[in-house]
Amino acid sequence: MGKRIYLCSPHMGGGEMKYVQEAFDSNWIAPLGPNVDGFEQELCAATGAKHVAALSSGTAAIHLSLIMLGVGPGDYVIGQSFTFSATVNPIAYLGAISVLVDSEPGTWNMDPELLEEAIKGLKSPSSAKASEGREGLKSPSAASSFAEPQRPLKVSEGRKVERIKAIIVAHLYGMPARMKEIMEVADRYGIPVIEDAAEALGSEYMGRRVGCNSKFGILSFNGNKIITTSGGGALISDDAALIERGRFLATQARDPAPHYQHSEIGYNYRMSNIVAGVGRGQLEVLDLRVRQHREFNQWYRELLKDVPGVTFHSEPSPDFYSNYWLTCIVIDPAMAGTDREKLRLAFDAANIESRPLWKPMHLQPVFAGCPAYVNGTSEKLFENGLCLPSGSNIDEEGRARIAEVLKREFKM
Numbered sequence: 196m197g198k199r200i201y202l203c204s205p206h207m208g209g210g211e212m213k214y215v216q217e218a219f220d221s222n223w224i225a226p227l228g229p230n231v232d233g234f235e236q237e238l239c240a241a242t243g244a245k246h247v248a249a250l251s252s253g254t255a256a257i258h259l260s261l262i263m264l265g266v267g268p269g270d271y272v273i274g275q276s277f278t279f280s281a282t283v284n285p286i287a288y289l290g291a292i293s294v295l296v297d298s299e300p301g302t303w304n305m306d307p308e309l310l311e312e313a314i315k316g317l318k319s320p321s322s323a324k325a326s327e328g329r330e331g332l333k334s335p336s337a338a339s340s341f342a343e344p345q346r347p348l349k350v351s352e353g354r355k356v357e358r359i360k361a362i363i364v365a366h367l368y369g370m371p372a373r374m375k376e377i378m379e380v381a382d383r384y385g386i387p388v389i390e391d392a393a394e395a396l397g398s399e400y401m402g403r404r405v406g407c408n409s410k411f412g413i414l415s416f417n418g419n420k421i422i423t424t425s426g427g428g429a430l431i432s433d434d435a436a437l438i439e440r441g442r443f444l445a446t447q448a449r450d451p452a453p454h455y456q457h458s459e460i461g462y463n464y465r466m467s468n469i470v471a472g473v474g475r476g477q478l479e480v481l482d483l484r485v486r487q488h489r490e491f492n493q494w495y496r497e498l499l500k501d502v503p504g505v506t507f508h509s510e511p512s513p514d515f516y517s518n519y520w521l522t523c524i525v526i527d528p529a530m531a532g533t534d535r536e537k538l539r540l541a542f543d544a545a546n547i548e549s550r551p552l553w554k555p556m557h558l559q560p561v562f563a564g565c566p567a568y569v570n571g572t573s574e575k576l577f578e579n580g581l582c583l584p585s586g587s588n589i590d591e592e593g594r595a596r597i598a599e600v601l602k603r604e605f606k607m
């Protein structure tokens with residue numbers, strides 16, 4: 196059996212060591228330094244964002260953005276249910292309540308109509324009546340929340356909606372969410388949006404790189420993302436003051452004074468100068484990686500084009516440009532003659548990693564008590580969807596092994 200093939204393992208570009216070596220040679224081992232400044236500037240160029248703060252993780256970036264939006268205990272934050280837990284965990288760090296909103300079938304990301312229902316739901320007479328705590332928002336089950344007729348919106352009931360402090364939208368597997376519609380809803384109610392672009396660096400929506408269509412964008416450079424610093428993240432925004440404040444909070448919120456003085460709670464969330472050196476080398480190959488991931492995606496489409504019951508995660512229109520970080524398929528077991536779990540196990544037996552799509556947050560034991568607005572989309576995706584190995588460093592021999600498993604399982 197050949198070496199294990201991973202979903203997406205780190206793929207160095209070659210330029211990384213130059214920056215790391217510079218850091219060693221100049222003894223900039225300490226946090227911050229020229230690589231961090233350089234990485235931030237180069238990330239501005241790569242994303243089109245005006246300002247960037249390099250941080251220790253994408254999760255830290257989400258945490259800081261929620262803090263800056265004033266999220267506190269008992270507030271509501273609307274989050275995409277179909278995602279990785281890091282999208283919504285920081286809501287809980289702050290003692291706020293996650294309101295989970297399902298996806299729409301085109302992009303697999305937040306459904307703008309359901310988002311509006313969630314906002315209205317928090318304004319509905321029943322939830323407003325249950326004035327204290329969360330009684331009026333008890334987790335509606337999958338069927339009930341969607342089937343229940345929408346109560347008329349009464350502007351006078353706006354007490355609760357003021358406590359919806361943010362909306363977090365994710366661009367999963369590289370696919371941009373329907374940002375135009377989402378921003379229209381968010382703007383109508385005056386709620387700021389955070390774009391979780393952890394999986395979507397290099398993706399574009401209506402000709403702009405994702406992460407720049409809202410108040411904040413967040414990026415991740417964790418080990419399996421399209422580029423990696425071994426671990427790291429960034430906060431991006433067009434608002435210089437917010438990014439400056441993000442940097443302040445991320446470096447222990449130190450007041451300007453010769454001694455250490457603090458008027459606020461701070462965090463240790465900055466990226467180190469060594470790690471940023473890896474990031475600078477990786478950014479040199481970002482565009483190449485996007486092309487490679489898209490080419491790999493095309494290869495799968497070509498290979499599986501005649502297989503009944505297989506659907507790809509696809510760009511719904513030319514407004515969407517995905518980095519195709521991971522190629523994902525949904526298998527209809529009735530038509531395909533196999534199912535997602537059989538295929539996953541067949542890959543595993545050949546020492547190839549594949550993975551079910553994200554298990555929605557509203558099905559996670561830890562978020563069971565959160566209000567959820569669901570429509571069945573993410574549950575179906577979780578049941579039948581699989582992420583295929585998509586790394587740009589999987590060679591011809593690796594592809595041949597992958598093709599062999601697919602041909603056997605789909606009886607091609």
Ligand SMILES: *Cc1c(COP(=O)(O)O)cnc(C)c1O
Pocket residue numbers: 251252253254255278279281282365391393394414415416417427428
């Ligand atoms: C990876 C990821 C994160 C978290 O990023 P870290 O850098 O690992 O903290 C957040 N959201 C999504 C959708 C992710 O895939």
